[in-house]
Amino acid sequence: MATYRELLAQVKGEIDEIGAADARERTESALFLDVREHDEWDEGAVPGAVHVPRGQLESRIEGLVPDKDRELVVYCSGGSRSAFAAKSLGELGYRNVASLTGGFTDWKRNGYPIETPTTLTPSQRARYSRHLLIPEVGEAGQQKLLSSRVLLIGAGGLGSPASLYLAAAGVGTIGIIDADVVDDSNLQRQIIHSTKRLGEPKVQSAKDTIEALNPDVQVKTYEERLTSENVERILADGWDVIVDGADNFPTRYLVNDASVWNDLPVVHGSIYRFEGQVTVFKPGHGPCYRCLFPTPPPPELAPSCAEGGVLGVLPGIIGSLQANEALKLLLGIGDGLQGRLLLFDALATTVDEVIVKRDASCPVCGESPTITEYIDYVEFCAGPRVTS
Ligand SMILES: [Zn+2]
Numbered sequence: 001m002a003t004y005r006e007l008l009a010q011v012k013g014e015i016d017e018i019g020a021a022d023a024r025e026r027t028e029s030a031l032f033l034d035v036r037e038h039d040e041w042d043e044g045a046v047p048g049a050v051h052v053p054r055g056q057l058e059s060r061i062e063g064l065v066p067d068k069d070r071e072l073v074v075y076c077s078g079g080s081r082s083a084f085a086a087k088s089l090g091e092l093g094y095r096n097v098a099s100l101t102g103g104f105t106d107w108k109r110n111g112y113p114i115e116t117p118t119t120l121t122p123s124q125r126a127r128y129s130r131h132l133l134i135p136e137v138g139e140a141g142q143q144k145l146l147s148s149r150v151l152l153i154g155a156g157g158l159g160s161p162a163s164l165y166l167a168a169a170g171v172g173t174i175g176i177i178d179a180d181v182v183d184d185s186n187l188q189r190q191i192i193h194s195t196k197r198l199g200e201p202k203v204q205s206a207k208d209t210i211e212a213l214n215p216d217v218q219v220k221t222y223e224e225r226l227t228s229e230n231v232e233r234i235l236a237d238g239w240d241v242i243v244d245g246a247d248n249f250p251t252r253y254l255v256n257d258a259s260v261w262n263d264l265p266v267v268h269g270s271i272y273r274f275e276g277q278v279t280v281f282k283p284g285h286g287p288c289y290r291c292l293f294p295t296p297p298p299p300e301l302a303p304s305c306a307e308g309g310v311l312g313v314l315p316g317i318i319g320s321l322q323a324n325e326a327l328k329l330l331l332g333i334g335d336g337l338q339g340r341l342l343l344f345d346a347l348a349t350t351v352d353e354v355i356v357k358r359d360a361s362c363p364v365c366g367e368s369p370t371i372t373e374y375i376d377y378v379e380f381c382a383g384p385r386v387t388s
Pocket of ligand 1: 288291359
């Protein structure tokens with residue numbers, strides 16, 4: 001039976017080791033893997049290094065580094081854990097791995113650059129633990145979400161589940177535009193509000209619910225109706241993704257034109273009775289809303305919002321799908337719904353998908369656009385307004 005020292009010496013004989021000076025020369029070409037524990041990583045690391053604690057190396061490395069020819073420099077604090085890690089990587093088929101002898105301690109002693117990673121607090125680590133367990137999200141993804149900004153159009157049926165799930169996921173800043181107050185006819189589906197908030201502005205009610213759910217989230221409220229007058233001011237606050245839960249055509253066209261001109265992805269959702277639709281309009285990647293519907297229908301042909309009606313759970317399903325698309329856009333993972341229109345039928349419980357394409361003659365995103373300024377269309381819902 002070998003002692004630890006003998007085993008370490010044997011492993012070191014089987015791997016490539018490099019010194020700090022050598023490692024520094026490889027900072028441009030190689031990927032640095034830090035296999036230390038969280039508390040060590042928190043105190044500083046080699047700039048650009050990827051953190052995978054030793055205990056998770058084998059399970060996570062193939063997700064993080066699919067290319068087995070990638071040049072890797074593995075380090076720990078003193079060069080022992082990284083030696084074992086380098087041996088494991090070799091056994092997993094990685095062909096170009098070196099262990100930093102002397103580890104991060106020697107790197108620091110040489111005065112080479114270090115950076116202190118921004119890290120999650122212990123309570124954030126607990127709150128988002130189910131995200132941290134998914135390699136596609138992980139700590140880096142969670143930090144991305146915490147620094148992300150999503151603008152929601154409407155705090156109604158679609159905005160309720162979308163904003164709740166985005167807030168729970170830790171999207172750091174959520175903007176909400178809505179001019180309405182909470183009405184008792186909203187509560188059948190708008191689950192972000194409650195009976196005791198009747199009569200309150202929806203943006204305030206939503207803000208209170210979100211802040212009670214997750215204190216990491218900053219909520220920016222806009223108690224106004226989106227118009228050609230305020231759209232640029234609101235967008236100037238800086239957003240990564242727009243989630244459109246608007247219940248009316250004029251707002252949808254405004255959001256569309258603004259998103260094309262400001263190069264912002266829009267997660268679009270709409271609902272009617274038992275049917276819901278979701279898609280993503282991402283400028284430069286597939287169509288915009290006007291590619292599908294160049295101009296609004298004449299008011300007499302548009303469905304009356306008051307008569308619309310909707311099964312209470314339907315916005316829950318569609319709004320949740322919108323949150324899913326928004327999270328993927330923020331994280332840069334998965335296949336988005338850009339170019340695909342998802343159709344959900346709640347009565348039959350079926351999902352259909354229609355391929356939608358960019359129209360080269362689209363009046364806004366086409367090759368010779370004819371609409372270059374915001375248009376305020378007339379209000380479509382002539383009767384009493386019912387928000388989605
Ligand atoms: Zn278009």
